[in-house]
Amino acid sequence: MAEQALLIIYGSATGNSEHIATQLHKKIQALQPTDSTFTPAILLDGNSCVKTNLPNWSKSPTSIILITSTTGDGDSPENISRLFRTLKRKSSAVDKICGCVNFCVLALGDTNYSKFCYTGEVLDKKFKECGGTRVMPLTKADEATGLEEQVSSFEDRAYACIKAAALGQDLSDVDVPPPAPNGDTPKITNVTAPTPLPTSTSPGVILLQKLCAASSLPDPLTFDISGEEVLGGLQSSQASSVALDIQGKGEEGGSSLNGYPLSLNDSVAESGTITSTSSHTHYTRQQPYSSPITSARYLAGKENYGKGERRVIEICMELPDDFGYEYTPGDSVGILIPNSPESVNSIESRIKGESVMIEGEEFGKDGVLRERVNFNGVLRRRELIGLSEACTDPSESTCLKYLGSKSGSAIYTKFITANSLSLVHLMEFFPSLSPGLEEVLNLFTCIPPRYYSVTTSPLQNVKGVGVAFSVVDYKMEVNGDRRLGHVTGHFEEICGMYLRPDPRFARLPIALRPKLPCPSVKIFPFPSKHFKLPADPSYPIVMVGPGTGVAPFMSFINHRKFGRKVAKHETEETCEGEWRGGFELEGEELAVGTEDAQGYRSSKEIGESHLFFGCRTRKDWIFEEEIKAFEKGGELTKAHVCFSREEGEGKYVQDLMKKEENAEKIRDLIAKKNGYLYICGDAANMARDVLLCLEEIFDGCEGGGGGKKMVEKLKFPLILFCYQLVPDN
Numbered sequence: 001m002a003e004q005a006l007l008i009i010y011g012s013a014t015g016n017s018e019h020i021a022t023q024l025h026k027k028i029q030a031l032q033p034t035d036s037t038f039t040p041a042i043l044l045d046g047n048s049c050v051k052t053n054l055p056n057w058s059k060s061p062t063s064i065i066l067i068t069s070t071t072g073d074g075d076s077p078e079n080i081s082r083l084f085r086t087l088k089r090k091s092s093a094v095d096k097i098c099g100c101v102n103f104c105v106l107a108l109g110d111t112n113y114s115k116f117c118y119t120g121e122v123l124d125k126k127f128k129e130c131g132g133t134r135v136m137p138l139t140k141a142d143e144a145t146g147l148e149e150q151v152s153s154f155e156d157r158a159y160a161c162i163k164a165a166a167l168g169q170d171l172s173d174v175d176v177p178p179p180a181p182n183g184d185t186p187k188i189t190n191v192t193a194p195t196p197l198p199t200s201t202s203p204g205v206i207l208l209q210k211l212c213a214a215s216s217l218p219d220p221l222t223f224d225i226s227g228e229e230v231l232g233g234l235q236s237s238q239a240s241s242v243a244l245d246i247q248g249k250g251e252e253g254g255s256s257l258n259g260y261p262l263s264l265n266d267s268v269a270e271s272g273t274i275t276s277t278s279s280h281t282h283y284t285r286q287q288p289y290s291s292p293i294t295s296a297r298y299l300a301g302k303e304n305y306g307k308g309e310r311r312v313i314e315i316c317m318e319l320p321d322d323f324g325y326e327y328t329p330g331d332s333v334g335i336l337i338p339n340s341p342e343s344v345n346s347i348e349s350r351i352k353g354e355s356v357m358i359e360g361e362e363f364g365k366d367g368v369l370r371e372r373v374n375f376n377g378v379l380r381r382r383e384l385i386g387l388s389e390a391c392t393d394p395s396e397s398t399c400l401k402y403l404g405s406k407s408g409s410a411i412y413t414k415f416i417t418a419n420s421l422s423l424v425h426l427m428e429f430f431p432s433l434s435p436g437l438e439e440v441l442n443l444f445t446c447i448p449p450r451y452y453s454v455t456t457s458p459l460q461n462v463k464g465v466g467v468a469f470s471v472v473d474y475k476m477e478v479n480g481d482r483r484l485g486h487v488t489g490h491f492e493e494i495c496g497m498y499l500r501p502d503p504r505f506a507r508l509p510i511a512l513r514p515k516l517p518c519p520s521v522k523i524f525p526f527p528s529k530h531f532k533l534p535a536d537p538s539y540p541i542v543m544v545g546p547g548t549g550v551a552p553f554m555s556f557i558n559h560r561k562f563g564r565k566v567a568k569h570e571t572e573e574t575c576e577g578e579w580r581g582g583f584e585l586e587g588e589e590l591a592v593g594t595e596d597a598q599g600y601r602s603s604k605e606i607g608e609s610h611l612f613f614g615c616r617t618r619k620d621w622i623f624e625e626e627i628k629a630f631e632k633g634g635e636l637t638k639a640h641v642c643f644s645r646e647e648g649e650g651k652y653v654q655d656l657m658k659k660e661e662n663a664e665k666i667r668d669l670i671a672k673k674n675g676y677l678y679i680c681g682d683a684a685n686m687a688r689d690v691l692l693c694l695e696e697i698f699d700g701c702e703g704g705g706g707g708k709k710m711v712e713k714l715k716f717p718l719i720l721f722c723y724q725l726v727p728d729n
C-alpha cells in the first residue's frame, strides 16, 4: 500500500488548539516507527498549507486532522484565516479541491459566544462540500465547561478513524472508543488494578484522603480505577519516551518548540525581541516589542496592597517611535511574562536533569523553566497523569492518577480547580514527586500570554498604550496561602516605583525625583476584528462594561473625543509635519495613530453614547473622574452607574438597563437608529444576565418577532473576559 500524507492543521488565537495539535502530532509520531500507513505526520498552521499543500488535495490522497478555535465574534484565528477564506469561497458543485482528502475536525469554542465553534463548523462543512470524506463527525469542545474531555476523546478516536479510512476499511468496522457525549470519558485499560496500599505519611495523600472523606467520595488509595481510561491521550510513559521533536517553525521562520519560538535563555530570548526602532517591523507573539512601562497608578484599592483585597491598576507602556506597533480602540495588548526567579527556585531542585538538547543545541534547566514551562498554571488532568509516574512513593502516584482520572473529577474540582493549584503547589504536597526536565517540557504548555484591552486611543497618545486590570490575589482554601496572578501580580511588583513611590521623594515633582530604571515588558498587538467603533461616528453606541469591563470603552470614548479634536484642528489650521494615517500632525502636539480620523471630519454630529457601569461601592468606581469629564465635555451622553453593595437605583447594570426610560432609550438607539451595542466583562455571569435583560427590553419591539429573536438578529460585538472567578458587582 502506498504511503499517504497526514497533515495536522491548526488554527489558534491564544494557543490552545496549537498545543493540542502539537501533542497529538507527538503522539502520532511515536506510533509511526511501527506504523507505515502515512508518511511522517506534518504539523502546520492553516495559513501555511494554502500555497504548498492545498493544490495537491484534489490529486493525491491526503489525510487531515484539523483542530481550530473560533475567536472574536465568530472569527477564524489569524493563522488559519487564509485557509478559511479560500475554502469558504469555493463553490461545492464546481470545486472539488478536497477530492482526495479524508478529514476530521476538532472545533474549540465557548458557549458563552453566540457563534459557538463557528470556524470549525464552517471548515468541517466546506471540506465535505469540496469533495472531502469526513471520517468522523465534527467534535466540539466547550471552554465554558472544560475542553479536556472532548479533546481527549477526539485524540483517542481521530487517528484510528483517519488511519482506517486511509486503508480503505469500512469505518463502521473500526474498533475505536465511542465519542464522549458531553464529557463522558471512554474506558481504558492501562491502569493496573490496585493492591491495597499501606497508610501514607505524604501530606498530599493525607489531605486528599481527608477531602474525599469529607465529601463522601471514595478513598483515593483504595478506589479502583483499573479499566478506566485515563484522560489526556498522551500517556506519561509515551511522553517521556518521545524524543524532543521539533517540527514547527515560528511564524517568522525561526525554530519553534510546540509551535512557540525557542526563547529559552536570555540570549535567545533577547534575539527574538525587537527593541530597535527599525521601520516596518511587525510585532507579534513570536517577535514582541520590549516596552518600557512609563507610568502606573492605582485606579482603586491602593490601600489594599498586601492585604489580599481588590485593587485595580492602570499602566502605560511605551510604543516604538517608528509606528511599528499599531492598534485601534477595541484591540488588546498581548503580554508575555517569564516565570519569576522565586518560583523557578522553588521547584528547580526537584526537577531531574540539568539541560535538554533541542535541535542540537543545549539549553540549561534554569532558562527552560524560566522562559518556557507553564508550571504556574492550574494543573490539567493530563499533566497529573503524566506526573503520577514521576513519584517514588506509590501512594502519591496512585493519588495523582486518581486526580487525573474521570472518577477523580469531583476531587479534581475540589482540590485542583477550587484552589487553582499549580506544579509549585503540587510539589509541596507530594514530596516524592520529582519529574525529569524533558518530561516536564513535554507535559506542560508554554507560558501563555495574557491579554489586556487598551484604554487609550492612538489619536490621544501616539507614544504609548494604556491598559487596566484587577490584580488577581486570593487565598487558597486548601492551605490559606496567598496566590498572586502571574501577570497582574508581577506588574504590581515591578511598578512599585510608580505605585508606592519612596515617601522621601513623594512630595517632589516627578521631574525632580531620582531617576530609576524603567521596568519593561514584552508586548505584541492582539487586534480585534469586530469589537470596533462604528466607522461612521454619527452612529449611537451603548456600552455595557461593569468592573474592568469598562477598559475598552475608555479607549472608545477617548477616540471619539480626540477624533473630534483632530478634525477641528485640521479645519482651523494648515498643518505641517508628519503625514500619518490619512492626516497631518503638528509636531508632538497632536499625537495621532494609524486609525483614520476621516469620519470625524464630516460635519455630522457625533452619535449619542451611553455607558452602563457597575461595581461594588463608590470607592471601587474606576475612571470616575474621566467618565464625569467625558459627560461634561459631551463625549459621553450619559453614564449610568450602580453600586451593588450600596443603596441606589439598581444593584447591577441589568437593573439600570431595565429601568423604563433607559430601556426605551436602548430600544430607540439600537432598534430604530441602528446603534451599536457592546458588552464587555466577566463571561461567567454578567454577559449572560445582560443578554437575558436585552431580550426583555426588546420583547414587544415592533417587527422584532420577540426579544430573543431580536437579540439574535442584533449584530453587536461582545467581548468576554473569562478572568474572574468572583464577579465584580
Ligand SMILES: Cc1cc2nc3c(=O)[nH]c(=O)nc-3n(C[C@H](O)[C@H](O)[C@H](O)COP(=O)(O)OP(=O)(O)OC[C@H]3O[C@@H](n4cnc5c(N)ncnc54)[C@H](O)[C@@H]3O)c2cc1C
Binding pocket: 332, 378, 417, 418, 419, 420, 450, 451, 452, 453, 454, 467, 468, 469, 470, 472, 473, 474, 475, 484, 485, 486, 487, 488, 489, 548, 551, 552, 720, 721, 722, 723, 724, 725, 726
Ligand atoms: C481578549 C482579552 C482581553 C482581556 N482584557 C482584560 C482587561 O482589560 N483587564 C483585565 O483585568 N483582564 C483582562 N483579560 C484577562 C487577562 O488576560 C488575564 O487573564 C487576567 O488578568 C489574569 O492574569 P494573571 O496572569 O494575573 O492571573 P493568572 O495567574 O492567570 O491567574 C488567574 C487564574 O487564577 C485563578 N483565580 C482567580 N481568583 C481566584 C479565586 N478567588 N479562587 C481560586 N482561583 C482563583 C483562576 O483560575 C484564574 O483563571 C482579558 C482577557 C482576554 C482574553
Ligand SMILES: Cc1cc2nc3c(=O)[nH]c(=O)nc-3n(C[C@H](O)[C@H](O)[C@H](O)COP(=O)(O)O)c2cc1C
Binding pocket: 011, 012, 013, 014, 015, 016, 017, 018, 068, 069, 070, 071, 072, 073, 074, 075, 077, 108, 109, 110, 111, 113, 114, 115, 116, 117, 118, 143, 147, 719, 720
Ligand atoms: C477574545 C475571544 C473571543 C472568542 N470568541 C469566540 C466565539 O465567537 N465563538 C466561540 O465558540 N468561542 C469563542 N472564544 C473561545 C475560544 O474559541 C476558546 O477559548 C478556545 O479554547 C481558544 O482556543 P485557541 O487558544 O486555540 O484560540 C473566544 C475567546 C476569546 C479569548
